[in-house]
Amino acid sequence: MNKVYDIIIIGAGLGGLTGGAFLSRVGKKVLVLEKSKVIGGRCSSRIWDGFSFDVGADYFAKGMLKTFARLDKDIALRPLGFLVKSFNKGKVMTIPPGLHLIRELSGFGMNKKEIAGFGFRMMKELVFEGYSKRYKTNDRVIDEVTDNPLLRNILNIGAFFSGSLPYKMPSYWFNLLFGRTYGYDFPFYPMDGAQRIPDLLAEVIRENGGEVRTNVSVEKIHIEKNKAAGVKTTDGEIEADIVISNSGIQDTVFNLVKGKGFSAEFKNRVKKYKPGLLMNSIFTAFKTNAGTINGVHLYCYFPPDIREMFAALHSGKIPDEPMFTVSVPDAVTGKMTDGCYTGTIKFITPRGEKRKDVILKEAERVIDMVDRVIPNFTKSIIYKKIVTSEDYEDEIGFESCIAPIAESIEYKKMNHRMPVKGIYSVGATVLPNGGCTASSVESGRRCAEEILG
Numbered sequence: 001m002n003k004v005y006d007i008i009i010i011g012a013g014l015g016g017l018t019g020g021a022f023l024s025r026v027g028k029k030v031l032v033l034e035k036s037k038v039i040g041g042r043c044s045s046r047i048w049d050g051f052s053f054d055v056g057a058d059y060f061a062k063g064m065l066k067t068f069a070r071l072d073k074d075i076a077l078r079p080l081g082f083l084v085k086s087f088n089k090g091k092v093m094t095i096p097p098g099l100h101l102i103r104e105l106s107g108f109g110m111n112k113k114e115i116a117g118f119g120f121r122m123m124k125e126l127v128f129e130g131y132s133k134r135y136k137t138n139d140r141v142i143d144e145v146t147d148n149p150l151l152r153n154i155l156n157i158g159a160f161f162s163g164s165l166p167y168k169m170p171s172y173w174f175n176l177l178f179g180r181t182y183g184y185d186f187p188f189y190p191m192d193g194a195q196r197i198p199d200l201l202a203e204v205i206r207e208n209g210g211e212v213r214t215n216v217s218v219e220k221i222h223i224e225k226n227k228a229a230g231v232k233t234t235d236g237e238i239e240a241d242i243v244i245s246n247s248g249i250q251d252t253v254f255n256l257v258k259g260k261g262f263s264a265e266f267k268n269r270v271k272k273y274k275p276g277l278l279m280n281s282i283f284t285a286f287k288t289n290a291g292t293i294n295g296v297h298l299y300c301y302f303p304p305d306i307r308e309m310f311a312a313l314h315s316g317k318i319p320d321e322p323m324f325t326v327s328v329p330d331a332v333t334g335k336m337t338d339g340c341y342t343g344t345i346k347f348i349t350p351r352g353e354k355r356k357d358v359i360l361k362e363a364e365r366v367i368d369m370v371d372r373v374i375p376n377f378t379k380s381i382i383y384k385k386i387v388t389s390e391d392y393e394d395e396i397g398f399e400s401c402i403a404p405i406a407e408s409i410e411y412k413k414m415n416h417r418m419p420v421k422g423i424y425s426v427g428a429t430v431l432p433n434g435g436c437t438a439s440s441v442e443s444g445r446r447c448a449e450e451i452l453g
C-alpha cells in the first residue's frame with residue numbers, strides 16, 4: 001500500500017521543523033504534528049493584551065543564518081545584530097567585544113597586563129579550544145582564562161541560560177557561548193520577532209508539498225517487526241516508515257514507544273537525563289522613556305558571586321541576591337505597541353520550590369532590582385504578567401527550563417538515530433553540542449542528512 005507520508009515529525013520545535021524543511025526540499029512527503037496551537041516550541045511568541053512576547057528563546061546565533069541560507073530564507077529572516085550589557089557590582093561589560101572592552105575591563109580593576117593576558121587566553125580558547133579540549137567543565141575553563149571575580153561571574157552566564165549548575169556545565173559551552181561554534185559571538189534577533197524563525201521553517205515545508213498541523217497530539221509511535229510503522233494521534237492513525245520525534249528523548253522512549261524494542265542499557269542511559277533548573281518569566285510592557293539603550297536587547301544582572309547563588313538555588317533556597325536578565329527586543333527592532341516597548345525579565349526558581357507565593361514575592365523583588373540596569377524601569381511599567389515556573393506548562397505549553405535537559409558532564413548527547421529502525425530524535429538532547437536554538441536547528445539539519453544518507 002502506498003503511504004501518504006514518507007516522514008512524520010512529532011512536534012514543531014526548531015529541531016523538528018528544520019529536519020522537515022530539509023527533507024521536504026528533496027521531495028520527501030513530510031507531515032509535522034504539533035500538539036499546541038502555536039508552532040515553534042521553545043522558540044515561539046504569545047500575544048497578551050495586544051503585546052507580543054517571546055516565551056522561550058530570544059537569543060540567536062549567526063551560524064543559524066547559514067542554515068537558513070541553505071533553505072533560501074536568510075533574507076526573509078531579516079536578522080538584526082544586537083548588544084548585550086552585563087552588570088556586575090555597578091560595572092558594565094558589553095558583548096560582542098570591541099575596543100570598549102579595554103575601558104570596561106579596567107573598570108573591573110584589571111590593569112593593561114591583565115587585560116592583555118585575558119585577551120591572549122581567550123584567543124587560545126576561542127581559536128584552538130586550548131582549554132575546553134583539556135578540561136571537562138566550563139568552570140575549569142574559566143579558571144584558566146581569568147581570576148578576576150567580576151569577569152568570572154560574567155563568563156559563567158551559560159549556567160543561567162541553560163539552567164545547569166556551573167560545576168556541571170560541560171567545557172564545550174565556553175566556546176559555544178563566546179566563540180564560533182554556532183556564532184553566538186555575533187548574536188542576532190529577527191526583525192519580525194522570534195516566532196518568525198519557526199514560521200519560516202514551516203513555510204519551507206508547505207512550499208515543498210509538506211504539511212504542518214497544529215492542535216494534533218501524537219499519543220503513540222507504532223512499531224511493527226522492530227521498525228517504525230506510524231503514529232496514533234488525537235485525530236486518528238497515520239502510517240509512515242520514518243518517525244522523527246521532537247518531543248524530548250524521555251517522552252519518546254518511555255511514553256510514545258513505551259520502551260518497546262529498546263535495550264535495558266539504552267533505557268537506563270535515557271533515564272539519567274535530568275531537567276535544568278526552572279525559569280520564571282515576567283512579561284512587561286513599559287514606556288519607551290524608561291532608559292533602555294537602542295540596539296541593546298539583553299541586560300544581564302550578576303550577583304557578586306554567581307557560584308554562591310547557584311549553590312543557594314541548588315539547595316532550594318532563595319539566594320541573597322538573584323541573577324536576572326531583561327530582554328528588550330523592541331529596542332533592537334524599533335517596534336512599539338501603544339507607545340511601549342515589551343521586555344521579559346527572567347530569574348531562576350530554587351530547586352524544588354513549588355510555593356507560588358514565595359516565587360511571586362521573589363518576582364516583585366527582582367522587578368524592583370531592574371532599575372539597576374534600566375534606570376526608570378519600575379515606574380514606566382504599564383503591563384505586567386508573571387508566569388512562574390509552576391504555571392509555565394499550563395500557561396504556555398512547555399516546562400519553563402530553557403534546555404529541557406540540563407547540560408551536564410554526567411551524560412553524553414544521544415545520536416539522532418534511535419536503536420529502533422525508522423525512529424529518530426531531534427532537539428536539545430541529541431547531537432550536536434548545546435541546548436540552544438542553534439543546536440536544535442543543527443540537530444534537525446543533521447538528522448535530515450542522516451536519513452538521506
Ligand code: AMP
Nearest residue numbers: 011012013033034035041042217218247
Ligand atoms: P522544543 O521543546 O522547542 O524542542 O519543542 C517541542 C515541540 O514538540 C513543542 O512545540 C511541543 O508542543 C511539541 N510536542 C511535544 N510532544 C508532542 C506530542 N506528543 N505530539 C505533538 N507535539 C508534541
